[in-house]
Amino acid sequence: MTRIIRRFAAAALCLVLLFPLTATTVRAAETDRAPRVALTFDDGPHPGRTKRILKLLDRYSVKATFFILGCNAEYYPEPLEMAVRAGHEIEDHSFDHVTRGKTVGELENSITKTAEIIERASGRPPRYFRPPEGKCTPELDSALASLGYDTVFWTVDSRDWTGKPADAIARDVLKTVRDGDILLFHDYTCPGENTLHALEKIIPALLSRGFRFVTVEEMFACSEN
Numbered sequence: 511m512t513r514i515i516r517r518f519a520a521a522a523l524c525l526v527l528l529f530p531l532t533a534t535t536v537r538a539a540e541t542d543r544a545p546r547v548a549l550t551f552d553d554g555p556h557p558g559r560t561k562r563i564l565k566l567l568d569r570y571s572v573k574a575t576f577f578i579l580g581c582n583a584e585y586y587p588e589p590l591e592m593a594v595r596a597g598h599e600i601e602d603h604s605f606d607h608v609t610r611g612k613t614v615g616e617l618e619n620s621i622t623k624t625a626e627i628i629e630r631a632s633g634r635p636p637r638y639f640r641p642p643e644g645k646c647t648p649e650l651d652s653a654l655a656s657l658g659y660d661t662v663f664w665t666v667d668s669r670d671w672t673g674k675p676a677d678a679i680a681r682d683v684l685k686t687v688r689d690g691d692i693l694l695f696h697d698y699t700c701p702g703e704n705t706l707h708a709l710e711k712i713i714p715a716l717l718s719r720g721f722r723f724v725t726v727e728e729m730f731a732c733s734e735n
């Protein structure tokens with residue numbers, strides 16, 4: 511399991527770094543079942559945006575994965591609690607989004623502090639870590655190895671963080687998405703409500719194509735079967 515994820519994540523990282531706009535050829539699973547896709551949201555929780563996204567996910571009974579920052583969860587515990595109650599998966603994105611220049615010990619502290627917040631809120635310790643900005647350093651790799659995390663990147667970047675208009679985000683994601691994709695969105699750092707409005711188009715369109723929405727953990731469980 512761990513090997514599979516690490517191999518997948520490493521391949522995904524290479525593609526993301528080499529081809530940031532077209533990193534879509536690595537899939538977690540190619541199956542003859544209903545196509546699957548995982549929505550992931552980084553950098554929250556946010557007091558407004560996360561709640562509005564949760565409401566939209568609830569409208570379609572869709573589950574997603576939130577890679578949270580510990581510092582935001584300390585400021586805004588309510589949207590995190592709402593996400594937990596709704597059955598979404600909560601994973602670790604560091605405490606403050608800063609990894610460069612930190613020692614292994616400082617990184618372990620940042621990751622563990624966030625993990626404790628997640629476990630307190632959900633009763634489940636995080637299992638996956640998404641490196642801020644998708645960048646690994648030798649120190650971060652060491653910290654993650656010693657803490658036993660699996661690293662997860664993405665296969666489709668919505669580029670919502672650029673301020674891209676909602677229609678363009680939806681058009682490009684829907685043109686690209688395939689079975690096994692992990693889609694990257696943000697519920698904190700994006701300007702306006704572009705992410706939300708893009709999802710208002712993306713979710714019903716994918717449901718009508720027969721896609722099932724799964725969490726990251728479910729996606730990797732599928733890839734083992």
Ligand SMILES: [Zn+2]
Nearest residue numbers: 552553642643
């Ligand atoms: Zn981030």
